[in-house]
Amino acid sequence: MLAEEYPERFIVNGTFDPRDGEEGLEYLEELDDRFDLQGVKVYTAEWRGESKGWRLDDPESFEFLEKCEDLGIENVHPHKGPTIRPLNMDAFDVTDVDDAASSFPELNFVVEHVGLPRLDDFCWIGTQEPNVYGGLAVAAPFARTRPRKFGEILGELLYWLGEDKLLFGSDYAIWEPDWLVPEVMNFEFTADERAEYGVEWDVEAKRKVMGENAAELYDIDIDERMGTLADDEISREFGLGSQYEAVADD
Amino acid sequence: MAGTEDTSAAAVRERVRRVTDPELDRSIVDLEYLTECRVEGTHASLTLRLPTAWCSPAFAWMMVVDAREEARSAPGIETARVELVDHMHAEEITHGVNEGLAFETAFDEAEGGIDDLRRELLEKARLARQYDAVRTLREAGLDDAALATLTPEGIEFDGDRALVPVDDALVVCTEREPIDLYLDRAERLGLLEPGRPAFRDHEGEPIEAEEFELVQRRARLARTNISGQAGICAGLHESRQAAVEQ
Numbered sequence: 392m393l394a395e396e397y398p399e400r401f402i403v404n405g406t407f408d409p410r411d412g413e414e415g416l417e418y419l420e421e422l423d424d425r426f427d428l429q430g431v432k433v434y435t436a437e438w439r440g441e442s443k444g445w446r447l448d449d450p451e452s453f454e455f456l457e458k459c460e461d462l463g464i465e466n467v468h469p470h471k472g473p474t475i476r477p478l479n480m481d482a483f484d485v486t487d488v489d490d491a492a493s494s495f496p497e498l499n500f501v502v503e504h505v506g507l508p509r510l511d512d513f514c515w516i517g518t519q520e521p522n523v524y525g526g527l528a529v530a531a532p533f534a535r536t537r538p539r540k541f542g543e544i545l546g547e548l549l550y551w552l553g554e555d556k557l558l559f560g561s562d563y564a565i566w567e568p569d570w571l572v573p574e575v576m577n578f579e580f581t582a583d584e585r586a587e588y589g590v591e592w593d594v595e596a597k598r599k600v601m602g603e604n605a606a607e608l609y610d611i612d613i614d615e616r617m618g619t620l621a622d623d624e625i626s627r628e629f630g631l632g633s634q635y636e637a638v639a640d641d
Numbered sequence: 642m643a644g645t646e647d648t649s650a651a652a653v654r655e656r657v658r659r660v661t662d663p664e665l666d667r668s669i670v671d672l673e674y675l676t677e678c679r680v681e682g683t684h685a686s687l688t689l690r691l692p693t694a695w696c697s698p699a700f701a702w703m704m705v706v707d708a709r710e711e712a713r714s715a716p717g718i719e720t721a722r723v724e725l726v727d728h729m730h731a732e733e734i735t736h737g738v739n740e741g742l743a744f745e746t747a748f749d750e751a752e753g754g755i756d757d758l759r760r761e762l763l764e765k766a767r768l769a770r771q772y773d774a775v776r777t778l779r780e781a782g783l784d785d786a787a788l789a790t791l792t793p794e795g796i797e798f799d800g801d802r803a804l805v806p807v808d809d810a811l812v813v814c815t816e817r818e819p820i821d822l823y824l825d826r827a828e829r830l831g832l833l834e835p836g837r838p839a840f841r842d843h844e845g846e847p848i849e850a851e852e853f854e855l856v857q858r859r860a861r862l863a864r865t866n867i868s869g870q871a872g873i874c875a876g877l878h879e880s881r882q883a884a885v886e887q
Contacts (some may be wrong), residue, residue, distance in 0.1 A: 475697075475698070476750070477750070477752040478699060478744075478751040478752075479745065479757075483697075508664065510865065510869060511863045511865070533869075537872050543865045547862050547865050
């Protein structure tokens, strides 16, 4: 597969589903053996058989989080979508992250699309739990389509979580990073927004959110990696070498 | 008689305008969920279509139930039927609501009713509206100490203005609407009592003056979440409308 062919260009994350029980734990070990996992992506809202979702703070989930700890898989990325079960509960509840994060302080929890539409609950948790991060995928396109909404959302995230705990994501199967990356990087707060939130979207913040924070979670030495990528097969084939030349700090 | 029916349909629509999407805290009429509103004699027929077929069944239920109740309360209306269309649970919800069933009866997989969920969402809406009300009053000159202790009876209304006497000499005067909007939600949650502070933290408790700023920021966050989600739903709704109209 592509990631095994170009290991310098891809980081493969695993996955787990607590409803798979013992088999699931074994499968996670197999994935770890094969890919030397540093992270997993999990879908708490995914249907399976009779079950229409699970929670990160379920006892079954805790077994898997313990296994992650044992195997040295440090990063857990919960993608939270609308869950249908139980029918009378909040379909978008993100509060399961809270207990999971405080019970596993050695793991990092990157909540994808920052918990929208429960951004408020997410920020409240993220500001209190040092190991909770926000992934910007799905929220990022607002930078083009609804920039002032994006300003509000980014303002809140920088206020409650700070620039060290946000990670850019493109959800590239749906949005092309080609336009999305520059859109987010070129985004500017208005003077009012800056005054309201008391935060900056400056070069330093951008470097962290667009890459340095992820690099830290995944033990990537950026300079070293840039050196490797500048001259690998892909760079040579597509003429990408120049973009890896080190850029002097402003 | 066409004129009377048009008037009745308009009257029903105005009543139904009070129904809000529980997550977006906006009128389902303004959101264009109400695609049909007819009156025949004393019977009202309504149709609701939501932005997606998979909108939370619990939220959908709330909107259909509330729309039916409001329609029935319109002058000259005795019975009302609301049909939810193009939704994964359209049949169960349409049938259940119009038969007057409880949510947990219509959906036997549900664990209990939806009162708790309704309350949770109402709380978020209240907090979001509190942000605007407080901001309005702060801009008019009220300080946090005054805001933390402001009681419902401490606010007077005159036309489209709200008046808050600060002392014998000073009255703060603001736009009425954000205050009204906030008090509506606070009242629904049973938080408005004479002698008790009108503004509360995210758990419904009175606020210490020193904590007022933190609560205001938490309220701002609630508002950002709601309006952010409104943006997402609006995008989905536009796409769906375009598809339907083709």
